Amino acid sequence: MRRCIPVLFAVCLLFLGVSLCPASGKRARDAICPGASWRDTDGHLIQAHGGCILKRGNEYYLFGEDRSRRNQPTRRYVGCYRSTDLVHWHYCGEVVSLKNPDPKLFTNDWILERPKVLYNRYTHQYVMYAHIDGRGYSIARVAVFVSRTVAGHYHYLRNFRPLGHQSRDIGIYQGRHGKAYLLFEDRPTGFRIAELSRNYLRVKRNICLIHQHLEGLGLVHYHGLYYVLGSHLTGWGPNPDVYATAKSLHGPWSAFRNIAPARTNTYDSQSGYLLKIVGTHRTAVIYMGDRWNPGQLWNTRYIWMPLQIGNGRLWLPKPRCWRIDVHTGVLSYPRPAK
Numbered sequence: 001m002r003r004c005i006p007v008l009f010a011v012c013l014l015f016l017g018v019s020l021c022p023a024s025g026k027r028a029r030d031a032i033c034p035g036a037s038w039r040d041t042d043g044h045l046i047q048a049h050g051g052c053i054l055k056r057g058n059e060y061y062l063f064g065e066d067r068s069r070r071n072q073p074t075r076r077y078v079g080c081y082r083s084t085d086l087v088h089w090h091y092c093g094e095v096v097s098l099k100n101p102d103p104k105l106f107t108n109d110w111i112l113e114r115p116k117v118l119y120n121r122y123t124h125q126y127v128m129y130a131h132i133d134g135r136g137y138s139i140a141r142v143a144v145f146v147s148r149t150v151a152g153h154y155h156y157l158r159n160f161r162p163l164g165h166q167s168r169d170i171g172i173y174q175g176r177h178g179k180a181y182l183l184f185e186d187r188p189t190g191f192r193i194a195e196l197s198r199n200y201l202r203v204k205r206n207i208c209l210i211h212q213h214l215e216g217l218g219l220v221h222y223h224g225l226y227y228v229l230g231s232h233l234t235g236w237g238p239n240p241d242v243y244a245t246a247k248s249l250h251g252p253w254s255a256f257r258n259i260a261p262a263r264t265n266t267y268d269s270q271s272g273y274l275l276k277i278v279g280t281h282r283t284a285v286i287y288m289g290d291r292w293n294p295g296q297l298w299n300t301r302y303i304w305m306p307l308q309i310g311n312g313r314l315w316l317p318k319p320r321c322w323r324i325d326v327h328t329g330v331l332s333y334p335r336p337a338k
C-alpha cells in the first residue's frame, strides 16, 4: 500500500492538471485566438513579443522578446519557437541570452527589443537585428547577431546607429533577389527604410525617409504595391495604427490612413510585423501586433489577424479566432471553444 500512495498522488496530480487546464489552452489546439493567453506545446506562455516570423522549408520560426519572470535581471533574452501551422508552437529555446554587451554605453537597465531575423543566402547565416538602448531610450541603436542555424545561439557582433541616425523601434523587410531592408524610427524626422549590405551585417544606404513619426514598423509587398504600417509614439499604450502605400520603396508614399476604427486603438494593440503567406489558392497577409501589458510584460498578449488587403487598401478586421491552411493560404474562422 505504501508504494501505491505516490502513484495515486501522481495520478491525482495528472487528473487535476488536465482538468484545470485553461480554456485558452483548449482553444489554442486548433485556432489562433487574438488576445487569449497563448501557450506553447509544453504549456508555457509563449514569450516572443515584438517579434517576427521566418519560414524555413515547411516550418515557421517565431522570434521575439522573452519577458519571462524567471529571467535574470542582468540579461536580455530572445525566445524562438517552431510551428508548421502557426497555431501549435514548439519552444526551441533562448537564442539570445545576453549580458550588457557595452557597459560604457548602456546602464544596467539597458533594453533589447523587437528582434528581427533574416536568412542570408550568400553567407548561409541567420542575421538578427534588434533595438538596443539604455535608460530612457536615449541611446537609440541597433544590435546585430549571427547564427549558423535558425534556432541556434545568436552570437552578438556589435551595436551602432544605422547610417549615423537614431534608431528605436525597428522592422525588417526581405525583398526579391535577396535584398533586405531595415526600417527604423528616426526620432527627429520620422522613419527610414534603409538597404542592408549583401551579407546583411551593415546598413548600406538610405532608401527613403518618411516624415511620419511611427514605430512598430511592418512592410509587405502585395500585388504590385508596398504597404508600410506603423503606430504613433505613445509608449506601451495603443493608438490608431496607420498605413501608406507606394509602388517603389523610394516612394512617393500615399497619405497615411487608419487600419482599424480609430476608437478601437487598433483593438488595443501595437503593430510589429506583417507576415505574408503565399498559398496555392491565395495569399494571406497577417497582422502581428502586441497588446502590451507594461506592468507584466511576460503576460503581453498577441493580436494576430489576417488583413483585408488589396488595391491600395489595408484593413484590420475585428479580432476573432482563425486558422490558415498554410499550404493553400485558405483562411477559416472556427467558433471559439467554450
Ligand code: DGJ
Binding pocket: 050, 113, 114, 169, 215, 216, 234, 235, 236, 270
Ligand atoms: C513603444 C515601442 O514600440 C515598444 O517597443 C517599447 O519600446 C515601448 N515604446 C516602451 O515604452
